[in-house]
Amino acid sequence: MSSTPTVLSSDPSQALGPSLFLQVLSHLPLGSLTSCLRVSKSWAVLISSSPTTLYKPLAAQVGIEPPILDGLYTKDKATAQSSTWSNPDSTRSDSAGHEGGVNWKIVIKDYVDLQGNWKKGRARSKWICPGRNTVWRIKIDHEEGTIITTSRIDGILVSDLQTSASEPLFEYEEIGSYAHLEFVKGYAIFNSNDDRSFEIHLTPTALSKLPPERRKNLPLSNRSITHDKGYSFTLEEHYQPSPPSSGSDELAIPPRGHLTYYKSLTPRTDCFAFRARIDKQYTPEERLVFGTSSDEEAYIYDLQSESNSEMERFVYDQEDRGRPNYIEFDDSYLFICHSTSVNVYSRTTKKKLTTFPPPVTAPFDAASAIYTCYDPSRSTKKVKPNQEGEVLVGEVNVQGKWIDDNGFDGVMMASGQGRIAGREFAAVHYTSKDLFAITKSGTIYALRNYKDILAIPNPEARDRAVNANLLAIVIRESLRQLSTYGEHVVITSATSVFLLHTSSLPPGPYNTGSSDLLRPTIKLLNLMNVHHKGMGQCSCLQMDREKIYAVYWALGESEAGGTVNYEGERILPPQEAIGDFGLCVKVWDFGLDLSS
CATH class of the missing domain: 1.20.1280 (Monooxygenase)
Structure with missing residues (x-):
């Protein structure tokens, strides 16, 4: 059966x-x-x-x-709870049912x-108005919840980011105007203006992480240009770091936002560009480092080391010497912006690897893909905001040609040879795979998969790969600042704020033969709630995982009548933004709940 x-x-x-x-x-x-x-x-x-x-x-x-x-x-x-695997018939969440669980x-x-x-460019706009609204440079300290600013008049100010009023917490008074500022994980670095030294000051969080012996042996504040110039808004009195308390050899941790002099670094030569970052980030070998460049040499320092000597030194060849416009570096490479090109050095050998675009070349060889936006204002298509309060955004779809395509020479000529050949590089930064540089003449360069290309051992093959994977986006506006976070790229011009995601760029190489078909377009987003009067004084650009921060002349925008939203209504800056000199910080917040 x-x-x-x-x-x-x-x-x-x-x-x-x-x-x-x-x-x-x-x-x-x-x-x-x-x-x-x-x-x-x-x-x-x-x-x-x-x-x-x-x-x-x-x-x-x-x-x-x-x-x-x-x-x-x-x-x-x-707050762990038992997995649903152990109780598969349960309809209760395997973590959310527990108070405080993830x-x-x-x-x-x-x-x-x-x-x-x-x-999509979906954000809401905010304002940060530190002190007398004379902002020059800005850095955000997420650990302390503060913003550090240098001034066009004088002083270095630390203000509260956790309140809408941006209340001041601490200030170094009478410090030179227009001081450059770098910041990395509690280490604030600025140029002294008195000599070629750089001063490093610590936030309370960074100071608390120093070993007790290091805190005890910090140099006296009278070695700093900030000596007797500190003022605590928290304590409402002039401020100097407290000496070790009775029975303790350690320096007391100051109130939130208050800076403490840590040390000075004096490079061998006068330096004009500097940058701070984290080497080997998110690993046990993580180190805070500081790089700076003169006309002749570049130096990288370990900020956490007790030594004040550089840990890496780069000596430029004679033909590469000249005042640097910008410095950037990652774990493996150093990038120096000069007027007509970006020089790339190996941090291992301390030797130059390549230059892009090639310093001596016909304009047609400057990049293997050219995308041109002849008139960004006319090419921008406004996108209706989904929700009230979202900023007005425009889409710019940029078309281009690759080097072997019919019509490539025409696109290059129409874009203006001077904008490719003249250049005048202003900044360079990188994402996980791509290296970006901008020029004051209006070109965004993107070197795709730069780490793989720069690792090619043969110099001639490496230079060919650089040229084949170099893309240029020509915008007929003078480009000022560049910032990156993750795969997001932000560029400011004299009139606009552009947002680019690396996924919108066609993959290289761009010398794969001719095609009569249209090449993929590149999408730029234009954040349109700015006025050219406000952008004209934009001296610093920062971004993090949720926000863009730009120095902005709110008073200039207000005097010009404000910006216009999608419905055509005039929007004016708030009163606190236009107070005093009206040079504050405009913020775009992408982290708000904008789902609809």
């Missing part, structure tokens, strides 16, 4: 059982997991009830920064929404 065969369900969740089915789903990327939510109601219920099981593994994959992940992991561990589905959603806001 034959037995009746077992009929298996066609639904994998029933055939495998909830526990095994969830294990299978936990290996899916986010897009596939999102598609599974739409298969059936039972799948959606099962997936939604298991955010830790399914979404926690995706947190690192989607790009959430390691420090934020570490905080979430710590919180999740402290709902990883919401974490992923918030991050994806944030990236979507950046790509």
Whole structure:
């Protein structure tokens, strides 16, 4: 007598059982997991009830920064609940049901929404108005919740970012005007204006992380140009760091936002450009470093070292000497902007690897792909905001030609040879794979996959690869500042703020043969709630994972009648932004909940 065969369900969740089915789903990327939510109601219920099981593994994959992940992991561990795998019939969330637990589905959603806001230009505008509104340079300190600014008149001011009024906390008075400022993880660096030295000052958070012996042996403040010039708005009195308290050899930790003199660095030669960053970030070998360049040499210092000598020195060849416009460096390479090109040096050999664009070349060889926006104002298509309060954004779709295409020479000629050949580089920065540089004559250069290309050992092959993967976007506006974070790139001109995502750039190389077909367009976003009067005084640009910060002349915008929204209504800056000199900070916040 034959037995009746077992009929298996066609639904994998029933055939495998909830526990095994969830294990299978936990290996899916986010897009596939999102598609599974739409298969059936039972799948959606099962997936939604298991955010830790399914979404926690995706947190690192989607790009959430390691420090934020570490905080979430710590919180999740402290509030961990039993996995749904051990109770697959439960419809309660495997983490959200516990008070204070991490709902990883919401974490992923918030991050994806944030990236979507950046790509679409969806943001709300805010203002930061420090002190007398004479801002020159700005740096954001997220650990302390403050903004550090240098002035066009004098002084270095630390203000509160945790309140809407930007209340001042601490100031170094009567410090030279127009001081440049760098900042990295609690280390503030500025030029002294008295000699070729740079001064490094620590925030309370950075000071507290020094070993006790280092805190005890910090140099006296009378060695600093800031001696007797500190004022505490918190304490409402002139301020000097307190000496070690009775029974202790350690320097007392000052109030929030108050700076403490740490040391001075004096390069061998007079330096004009400097930059601070983190080497080997997110690794146990992480170090805070500072680089600076003169006409003849460049130096990189370890800020955390007790030594005041450089740890790396680069001596330029005679033909490469001249005043630098900008300096940038990553873990492997040093980038120096000069008037007509960017020189790239190896941090291992201290030798120059390449120059881009080539210093002696016909204009047609400056880049292998040329994209030209002849008139950004006319080419911008306004996008209607989805919600009240969103800034007005315009899309600019830029067309171009590659070097072997029919008509490439015509595009180059129409773009203006001087804008390619004349150049005058203003800044250089990088994303995870691409190197960007801008010129005052109006060109954005992008060297695609720069790390792989610069690692090519043969010099001739490397130079050919640089040229083949170099793309130029020509905008007929003078470009001023450049900033990058993640895969987002922000560029300011004399009149505009442009936003670019690296995913909108066509992949190189660009010398793959001719084509009669249109090449992929490049999309720029134009943040349109600015006025050319305000942008004319934009002296600094910063960005982080959620915001763009730009020095802006609010008083100039107000006197010119403000900006115009999508409906044609005039929008004026708030009173606190136009007070005194009206030079404050305009902010675009992409981290707000703008879902609709």
